Amino acid sequence: MSTPATPPAPTPPPLPYSPAYPIRTARLDLRPVTADDFPAIHAYQRLPEVCRYLYWGPLDEAGSRTSVATKSTRTTLRASGDVLQLAVLVRGTGTLVGDVTFVLTSQAHRQGGIGYVFHPDHSGHGYATEASRALLKLGFEELGLHRIQAELDGRNTASARLLERLGMRREGHLRENEFLDGEWTDEVIYALLAREWRAQQQ
Template identity: 45%
Template sequence: MALRPDYPLLTDRLCLRPFTRGDVDAVCGYRGREDVARYLFDPPLSRDECALAIQQRTVQTTLVEEGDRLVLAVELREDKHLIGEVSLIWRSAEARQGELGWIFDPQFHGRGYATEATNALLDLGFGSADLHRIFARCAARNDPSWRLMERLGMRREAHFRQHALFKGGWDEEFYYAILRDEWLAMRQST
């Protein structure tokens, strides 16, 4: 499988596109926040750290081999305001599996943007990428993330209790997944 999407990916309200160097300030606006970093492996990022992250993301636009990732900026179509990012990582070539991820500016929570953007990546993953299974994971305390997974039609497959030390405490993590056949059936019923 080689996936080289034709960008941008457009939804009703959003544009998913590769990152550019001009995105540093917008990304720093949300990745520099403590409340955003709470459930991420990274601490809040400085402007220099955001610039380095954007530099790496500008080339994360195709899935050619296992381990590759698409990391796309999510902006509003109406005013081109960057509001977050979504990712799709090719986790297993043999089992045709991918992992979905997202980070959104809290100013834009509660408006359905994360659902809309991640639905577009699921369409890509189960369509052009021909993945069999896509999973996502989050801290068990991150209610908005696991609720998003449920809105996407994903099912909770695991609850790892105190499985790792994370930022000074024991971490609990939920894993959710959806199969290609389930996704296609869901899309056909709407």
């Protein structure tokens, strides 16, 4: 009986890495956050319904200014754990509708993660799905990642539907895994593999 061949070690993504900004989709531009984005970002960071399933907020003006300042520095991936945080603008109007996050979770294991926060006034247009798909493309096609993951509060059914539209698979449901807003809540994990992404593109 022959011994199965050992698969080759994964090739780590090339670092440092900065996307060619803006990242353009059919309708959107994803670009680094700037100080001028404060009014638009604070407009949704201050809303309780936006922050309901997140680890922060609602934020006052000072909190949002700190958040915007931090986001504006996150434009390049240099090592595992680094983050890109990008403003999402509708190209036709220049309206900032939300921001998205891409995390290089592990360079060695070619793992990444995505996240998103959008103003509810702009829901129903598919902007979050379109912007998140751009992050998946960045991770799989630009960085050569093997797996991209997203985590969400188990009560956030709207976010779960978005991830399912992206073709991500529900991999785990951690019961009462986190203590948020005075109660124990579940965490749900979705993920997509590079070969599944490639199959989607055919």
